Amino acid sequence: MIRSLGQTIGDKILGSLTDREREVVNLHLNQMGPISTQIIESVAKEFTDIASVRTQTAQLAYGSDRDPSSKTDKHDGSLIGDTEGLEAILSLNPDEIAEMIKDEHPQTIAIILIHLKTPVASDVISNLPDEIKTDVSVRVATLEKVNVDMVEEVNDVFKEILKNKKSQVANINGGVDRLAEILNQTDEISSELILNEIEENDAEMAAQIKQKMFVFEDLVLVDDRGFQKLLRKVETVELAIALKAASEEVKEKVFKNMSERAGAMLQEEIDDLGPVRMKEVADAQQTITNIIQEMESKGEIIISGRRGEEIIA
Structure with a gap:
């Protein structure tokens, strides 16, 4: 053009x-x-x-x-639109949604996905044709703001599904965080396919998505046996720095999976550190999350709730 x-x-x-x-x-x-x-x-x-x-x-x-602009909410700036068609989509199961939207434009599919609950969106993206999964995912990652025009256009496509029912919902933003959340619960084959293709075209975006797919506070979701393997791979001083800004839940998880002697040594290391710059804490936490991601890819640990899975003891 x-x-x-x-x-x-x-x-x-x-x-x-x-x-x-x-x-x-x-x-x-x-x-x-x-x-x-x-x-x-x-x-x-x-x-x-x-x-x-x-x-x-x-x-x-x-x-x-x-x-x-008159459709802008005065309180938080969110755009409000008549979404009767989207309301119809939200009432369907993932298989029906995937079948209905698979031939739509990838941008339309992306807008629909970010309005769905995460488990539903994950199932929908798994059921889409392989050739459009990555395109749709990239569009989700780059949809930082969804304006009224976009939502109204999608609504126009589906408005015949649900007639005579008026509903107004606030628009939902996409972005890297939203895509990471969806891919976390998408089946492993689809998730790997999408990430690999994104990495080929935009390595920086792929890295951002991978970082968001598991954050340090998610340590509590790692199975205890795998967690103990993780602790053997992490230096005590690095773990001490990472725990300086961690929640009590994370600290409890760590100490629960250590021997009394090792726990005492770690606590002593934390006490001896004194004030630590936030960047050092963030770097230490990122190093540990990278190890976790690598271990999960090798099947060495199980993360509860990942891709909708539950752990059975």
Whole structure:
């Protein structure tokens, strides 16, 4: 589209994109050879179709003389929209949702996913075709804010499912945190496929997602036998630093899985540390969570609640 519009207009469009978006578009532009008239016409038609739908949706949502900003909640800034179609989606089971949305645009699927409860969203993404799982996941990770136009457009797709029932819900944000939460409960094969493909295209995003998929406070979810193996891999001083800002629940988990002598040595190390910079604590905690992630990938530990699993003693 940008190539066919010429440099002047193309530069204006590129100027409105984020640095990351501009980088991706320029990469494709540099790799692009001659473009046929048929392709230009096809792209132009797709663009005008999407623009037309957005315009019609906005008019339906607000009326031609209303200001969309009037739908902003005064208390927290969340955007409110009429979501009768989304309400219908939320009432279905994961298999039905996946079957219904699998042929929709990945952006539409992403918006629906972030409105679902995490266990449901995890099952839905597992049931999507492999070829779109990663695309949808990346869109979830980059949906920091979901505006009214987006929600209304999705609602328009599904509004025939549930008629004559009015409901208003606050929009929900996506982002890396939300995707990590979903992938934590997604089946292992789908989760690995998605992360591997994201890593190939954006290693930084993949690293952020992996870090969010297990946080230090989740130590309490590790099975005791695996936890004892973990403690043997962690230096006492590093564990002491990590525990300086840990919850009582985490500390209890650690000491419960140590011998009385080892626990006394650890407590002495903590007492001797004195004040510690928060960055040192964060680094120590991240080192330990990295070890946990590596151990889980090798099947050396079990994390309760991961991918919807429960531990049976």
